[in-house]
Amino acid sequence: MKNQRMLDELTELMRIDVSSGQETEIAEHLVKKLEQMGFAITRDEAGATFGGVCGNILAVREGERDGVVCFCSHMDRVPGGIGIKPVEEDGILRSSGDTILAADDLSGVAAILEGVRQAIESGKALPKLEILFTVGEEAGLYGAKAFDVSLLTSKTMYVLDSPGRIGRIVNGAPGRALLEAQVFGKAAHAGNEPEKGIDAAKIMAEMLATMETGRLDENTTSNFSHLWSKTCEAMNVVCDHAILRGEMRSRSGEKLDRYEAYFQSHCREIAEKRGARVEFKRENTFLPFFIPEDSEMIQIVTESLKEMGIEPQINGGGGGMDGNIFNQKGITCVGIATGYFKNHSTEEYLYLDDFYHAGELVARIIGRIA
Ligand SMILES: [Zn+2]
The missing domain is CATH 3.40.630.10 (Zn peptidases)
Structure with a gap:
């Protein structure tokens, strides 16, 4: 009425x-x-x-x-x-x-x-x-x-x-949190001695390419859309610093924690294999x-x-x-x-x-x- x-x-x-x-x-x-x-x-x-x-x-x-x-x-x-x-x-x-x-x-x-x-x-x-x-x-x-x-x-x-x-x-x-991995490689002259460098940009790309993202289950998702690397600044230097940043969402706080743990172990494994170091950050937007x-x-x-x-x-x-x-x-x-x-x-x-x-x-x- x-x-x-x-x-x-x-x-x-x-x-x-x-x-x-x-x-x-x-x-x-x-x-x-x-x-x-x-x-x-x-x-x-x-x-x-x-x-x-x-x-x-x-x-x-x-x-x-x-x-x-x-x-x-x-x-x-x-x-x-x-x-x-x-x-x-x-x-x-x-x-x-x-x-x-x-x-x-x-x-x-x-x-x-x-x-x-x-x-x-x-x-x-x-x-x-x-x-x-x-x-x-x-x-x-x-x-x-x-x-x-x-x-x-x-x-x-x-x-x-x-x-x-x-x-x-x-x-x-759902809750939402930001996830970040910072990859630290090693700089070297890209033309003279690239084999002496550790390419952080390439390692970051490998991390993302092999990571489970998107719809993870019925009510859990992730998306990594912010990629930054020092290569954007100097093209003649093997990249020694790259950042991978994204978000995860879930109705379950436990699943957020579990995905964060997966994200870290996945990235760490690749970083170690390639001789790089990685640092992580998590920021809760809301739980x-x-x-x-x-x-x-x-x-x-x-x-x-x-x-x-x-x-x-x-x-x-x-x-x-x-x-x-x-x-x-x-x-x-x-x-x-x-x-x-x-x-x-x-x-x-x-x-x-x-x-x-x-x-x-x-x-x-x-x-x-x-
Ligand atoms: Zn509203």
């Missing part, structure tokens, strides 16, 4: 020009709305950590009864989201074709606002409500990384930021997470969905979201889909019925918090 209030609020937010790091205008807008609903606002300095000007917004409304619940969405959007003109047709919202729609993640923001509003309007005593609107999510989860979770009372968080139909609950996401289906926080969502006549679909997500970071920081997060698809492209669209249901779902979750 159409919810004109939700649609108006959503399109109003979409028309505000926003990019990662430049969220001030939408943040001020949201603060006003939240204050009108009785929330106290805390801001932080998250923007400064990635060259932005705006911080995260934490809005807290004290409860009239026991319990606490936390909802999160991000205020920024991917590039290409300036001058959005939303167009509604046959129950679907799209951009006019030359921008993204920013339903990722304003559908989440607007669903939270609506759900809270419905809960307040119900006149029932409510639990403590915590709403976190983050900055810089699309640029690298910067807002979540900078946020001090000790400000939260809730130990769980519903993150409304997942593509898919209403009913989809994202209870896991994987998985929340069991029978956990209380998921049960609250599935029961609420069933009340609405919507079949829950619990599955893992594809990419990184704020939830990855918060799970790492000890706040248990699941993602909730709000009905958008093809996000990060000009073809992005939103099922409005799903979006309206997402607002109702937030209200029902609040009602079920004990």
Whole structure:
């Protein structure tokens, strides 16, 4: 059923020009709305950590009864989201074709606002409500990384930021880590005495050519796309330094560790055979997470969905979201889909019925918090 209030609020937010790091205008807008609903606002300095000007917004409304619940969405959007003109047709919202729609993640923001509003309007005593609107999510989860979770009372968080139909609950996401091998060979004049050198570039190429990469299993992948060698600088010298750099992703932290071990032993073996030395580096972008289906926080969502006549679909997500970071920081997060698809492209669209249901779902979750 159409919810004109939700649609108006959503399109109003979409028309505000926003990019990662430049969220001030939408943040001020949201603060006003939240204050009108009785929330106290805390801001932080998250923007400064990635060259932005705006911080995260934490809005807290004290409860009239026991319990606490936390909802999160991000205020920024991917590039290409300036001058959005939303167009509604046959129950679907799209951009006019030359921008993204920013339903990722304003559908989440607007669903939270609506759900809270419905809960307040119900006149029932409510639990403590915590709403976190983050900055810089699309640029690298910067807002979540900078946020001090000790400000939260809730130990769980519903993150409304997942593509898919209403009913989809994202209870896991892959982790990602960067891997690097630095190969140290030996320089020699390439024309006079190449046999005295140890060619690091060639060794790096051998490492990559014989390594297992790409799809490693159903939910583990790797990709090495950054190759650097000193040969780029001096063509008449046998290369003595080369770097192989890439990423691995998996839903299993154990599999990430296992692939890292494989990567190291594979490269070391080749380096030793060729008389070179190798050094390794690993950097976690985010670690994987998985929340069991029978956990209380998921049960609250599935029961609420069933009340609405919507079949829950619990599955893992594809990419990184704020939830990855918060799970790492000890706040248990699941993602909730709000009905958008093809996000990060000009073809992005939103099922409005799903979006309206997402607002109702937030209200029902609040009602079920004990
Ligand atoms: Zn998003």
